Amino acid sequence: MSRKYMPLEIEEKWQRYWEETGTFKVTEDPAKKKYYLLEMFPYPSGKIHIGHVRNYTIGDVVARYKRMEGYNVLHPMGWDSFGMPAENAAIERGIHPSIWTNENIAHMRMQLKRMGFSYDWDREVSTCEPEYYRWxxxxxxxxxxxxxxxxxxxxxxxxxxxxxxxxxxxxxxxxxxxxxxxxxxxxxxxxxxxITAYIDELLEGCDRLTGWPERVLTMQRNWIGKSFGCEVSFPMADGPGEIKVFTTRQDTLFGATFMLIAAEHPLVMELVKGKALEKEALAFAEEVKKQDKLMRTSDYYEKQGLFLDCYCLNPLTGWKMPIFATNFVLADYGTGCVMAVPTHDQRDFEFAEKFNLRKVVVISPPGKTLDPETMTEAYVEEGILINSGPFDGMENLKALDAIADYLISLGKGKRTVQYRLRxxxxxxxxxxxxxxxxxxxxxxxxxxxxxxxxxxxxxxxxxxxxxxxxxxxxxxxxxxxxxxxxxxxxxxxxxxxxxFVESSWYFERYCCPHFDQKPGIKREQVDYWMPVDQYIGGIEHAILHLLYARFYTKMLRDFGLVGVDEPFTNLLTQGMVCKETTRCPEHGYLFPEEVTEGRCTHCGAGVIVGKTEKMSKSLKNVVDPDYLIRQYGADTARMFCLFAAPPEKDLEWSDQGVEGSFRFIGRTWRIVMDYLDDLQGIAPFSGGEELEGDLRSLRRKTHQTIQKVREDMGERFHFNTAISAIMELVNTLYSTPRPSREDRKALAVVRETIEAIVVLLAPIVPHLTEELWQMLGHQGVCLADTPLPVYDPAVAARDEMTIVIQVNGKVRGRIAVAPDEREDRIQALAMADEKVSRFIEGKTVIKQVYVPKKLLNIVVKG
Known part of the structure; x- marks a missing residue:
């Protein structure tokens, strides 16, 4: 092959090799540690986007890295292939959904292979196939x-x-x-x-998912929504029947002055049946149904209500409470009815102000008196009960149990637990x-x-x-x-x-995709691979998919099909890919290819560059992965996605960043080519001989880089800092004087560095590194199966230098620091030194004068 870097040719070669040799095909091996790496499988829409590229690149790096660490890695791919878009396509195009779906799968499969992802394609599943959904x-x-x-x-x-x-x-x-x-x-x-049969287990399990982002766990806990409180009965004032209310604030019951019912609740129509306002109530309910449920319950949303011309009785005070239909109570939460305590709930306060309803204070701040007629907002802090009968003088939180017991003794309530999850x-x-x-x-x-x-x-x-x-x-x-x-x-x-039923168990099916006997899951294989060690996908699935998958796994466990309680040990929610928008005054939003030198290709008008937003087809701020690969190669696309931002953060697209990644890959290629002939027959340096000067520095930098990359990639998934460390090592190699061909020891050190660079880059840019590995003489040895390099702590240890610390020109101490330590860090260490601090305590530091690598003089007065 030519020694010129030709990404497309190299990438096609190694993709073909991996496929023909079955490099990433995997089977169960009890003698090896397993590692199950999984990205959320895609809907076969027809084309992968940059979000896919980023998500799957993150997963592929982890899979390849773990493989090089010696794990038996399962890394499968499949298709979430049922859904409305295929049916809509059938309507629009006059073809069967399966034809549209399978054509899309074929194209997307080709695109994913073109990215060099290390999938075991023998385990591919498609959820729309009877072989899948029969189980x-x-x-x-x-x-x-x-x-x-x-x-x-x-x-x-x-x-x-x-x-x-x-x-x-x-x-x-x-x-x-x-x-x-x-x-x-x-x-x-x-x-x-x-799903509510597992509600407590789903909630308690959140506490054990220590490998999940706390943000996701909080979202799941809130969605399950477990609340401890009382169910209180409010008898109707003018006839039989009662309204049941769930409340966690029975301490405020003596201050409940009106009743609120969700406008769409069936009880509303029962209460107005035959009344003149029946049609008005029905129209109000229809209006409220159109409002967003989350917005309805927000503090700043307009409070709407309709008096239903009837009353219920407060079970503890006997007050007649007017009943209103309202928009800020939801029918599917609690009982859909809420006792309103306007002095101690802000939304109730605003409603009472709007409809001129009675307000009674029942919780008073310690040492203060509240006047309901002059209050400008609800008092929602803790306090002492007043106007609360036998409970006056009690701290409100301590009265919760006492009032619950009182309700039970009167037969007017009971302790209960409510959940939001349905x-x-x-x-x-x-x-x-x-x-x-x-x-x-x-x-x-x-x-x-x-x-x-x-x-x-x-x-x-x-x-x-x-x-x-x-x-x-x-x-x-x-x-x-x-x-x-x-x-x-x-x-x-x-x-x-x-x-979402299909996506709730596909990760178990990947463990035994060809098992065609009842029940479709082979316990021995599933027990070897499950749970998924690392799951990767978007935060948008925090409630939908992830909660359903947890439920389904627990259900399959109880059927004896799997031996785990939770499907995913660790979860990474990657950030979005964002890009600035471009817009033509005449033609609207433009795709990147519709802009040339800042002008619209359709009319020549200058384009308006907008703010950076999540890539979307509607905003046309998308980048075509196929174009990116054709222009730069898959390795460049992979490196940019990893280097531009940490995986959990949003990635801001940058054409300059892509160019920079391409240049670095080319630079790595060129330095290996520069040394290739000189390194023939030279083994990597393995120690045993003293090194000095540049060679010693190069070897130390090599081992420091190995240590840094192993920590950042293996422990923290900080791919961007790992890549940065490798870039620094490449720069160090470039700046190291080139040894002569006769200096075999020096060339051995260079070879150790070059091989470390190649192997450390292998999970990130696998095509380039496989090619370089072969050219370095490792024919017949697949780099994907090569162990990661190991660093020597003694070699990686940084040299130290001594900095003399003066105070007003007099020596007061010495500190040992690394040769490349920053000045601000040296200043901080000096100020914290026990010997030095005695001479600056109580004084004002005027300035600090640093003589690089020699001394620091702290000038003080007072």
Whole structure:
């Protein structure tokens, strides 16, 4: 091969080699330590984006690094291939979703291979294949038998554009997470997974996930939302019935003066039935349903309400409490009804001010008196109970238990625990999903299909009109069947499962992807690989996917299929990739290729450079990975993604940064080529001989770099600082005087340095380094299987120099520092030195004069 660096040629060569030799194919080996590295698998949209490149590059570096550390590394890839986009494509293009999906998979697979990722492609799975979802259907049947799946009529989130139900977690700011359409409410028969059966275990497990970001754990704890409190009964004032309220603040019950009910709560329509305001209440409920749930509960959102012309009674004071429908109470949290204490809750205070409602202070600051008529805001701190009957004078928090006991003794309340988390609605009214293996019989009711009938396969001859919900509901050959119980005519369930079901167990299937016997999971293989040692993916999956995956693993554990409680030991949530936007006054946002020398290629107008934002197609601030690879090569793309920012931080795109990464790779290539002939027949220096001067410095820098890289990459995933250290070593090698060809000892030191550079860079830029490794004489030895270099602590130890410390020109001490120690650090060490500090204590430091590598004079007065 030419000694010119030709990235495309080199990369194609080594990708072909890895594939032909099965370099990254892996099997269970009890004699080796295992390491399961997994990035969240992609939806096959047709093209990878820079976010994919960054995510998968981070994972690939860790996988390759662990392999070189001696681990048996499982690093698989597959496709989350069910979902609405494929169905929409079928409608738009007139092709079957499987054709669109599989074409996209083929293209994206090619792109991922072009990046040189070290996947075991023999373990590839695609969730839309019957070989995958048949086991999911089997698990569904087992869950049904155990009472972990059930069907009920409920009010659900409905996306009118996708024409399907959404789980609460799939509604973002009142919009569909997939298409951003406004979500409506609809009453339907739905299938649910009883995730709440594991609610306490899911919550308590958060405390043991020490390898997860605290931000993610906090989000999961908040979403589960466990609260301890009381359920209090408020009898209706003018007739039978009562309103039940869950509260964690029973200490404020004596100050409850009105009742609030979520506008969309069914109780609202019961209370206004037959009244003149029935239509008004219905219109108000419809208006509130359109409001974003998170915004409704925020402190600054406008408080809306409608008096329902009825009252309930405070069970402790007997006061008549007016009942309002409101927008800042949610129907699906607690009981959907809230006792309002305006003096001690800011939202209640604002509502009371707006509607001129009674306010009674029941918690007083120690030593102070509050007047409800002059209060400008609610008092929400701790204090002493007043106007609270037998509990006057008690600290409010200490009164919580006492008032709970009092309610229980009166038969007006009970202690209880509430959770925010609700069971997982998994029914979707669409075609491109796993069919639910149930049959509806007019005689027998809902009946599970026999296990022997699995998989229930999606029919191919389906009409995709884009109207009227799921095409399965209009497909007679699929729909009409015989009841498994009585043999009579019956109808199949036409709903399919939420795609988050597929992604809740794919990591277990990777352990045994070809196991085709019941139950689809081979326990010995799963027990060897699970749990996933390092999982990598976006923070946007903190609640949806990660919570479901934890639930599903616990369920499979209880079925005896897996031996772990949690699926992921460590979690890394990588940052986003961001880039400035460019916009033409006439043509709007422009793709990078539509801008030349600051002007729009369409009309020649000067473009407006906007702020840096997350890359998105709508803003057109995206970079095509294929273009990047063609222009610079995959190794450059990989290095830039790792060097530009730590993995957990957002990466700001920089064309100059890409160029810089390319230049460094070329520089590394050139210095190896410069020394290649001289190093023939020279073994790396291994010690045993004294080194001096530049050679000693070069070797020390080499071992320091090995130490730094192993710490940064192996322990902290600080790839950017590891790369920086390697760059410094390359610079040191360039600045070291070149030895003569006869100086074999010096060349041995150079070879040790060059080989260290190549091996340390191997996980980051694998194509370049494989090529250099071979050219250095390691034919037949794959660098991916080469152990990482080991540093010698004695060699890596930095030399020390002595700095004399003077105070006003008189020697007061000496400190030992590294030869390259910074001046500000030397000053700090001098000021902290015990001997020196006696002479500057109580005095003012005027200035510090540093003579490099010799002395520091501290000038003081006073």
């Amino acid at each position: 999911e259907q089997l698990f569904f049947l087992w869950m049904f038998e155990k009472g972990l799946v059930y069907k009920k009529t409920s009010s659900v989130n409905w996306c009118p554009r996708c024409e399907t139900v959404l789980a609460n977690e799939q509604v973002e700011a009142g919009l569909c997470w997939r298409c951003s359409s406004e979500v409506k409410e609809k009453v339907l028969d739905q299938w649910f997974f009883r 069971d997982w609605g998994i029914s979707r009214q669409r075609y491109w999903g796993a069919p639910i293996p149930m049959v509806n019989c007019p005689k027998c009711g809902t009946v599970p299909v026999p296990e022997s009938d699995l998989p229930i396969v999606l029919p191919r001859d389906v009409d995709f009109s884009g109207e009227g919900g799921s095409p399965l509901a209009r497909h007679p050959d699929f729909l009409n069947t015989a009841c498994p119980a009585c043999g009579g005519p019956a109808r199949r369930e036409s709903d399919t499962m939420d795609t």
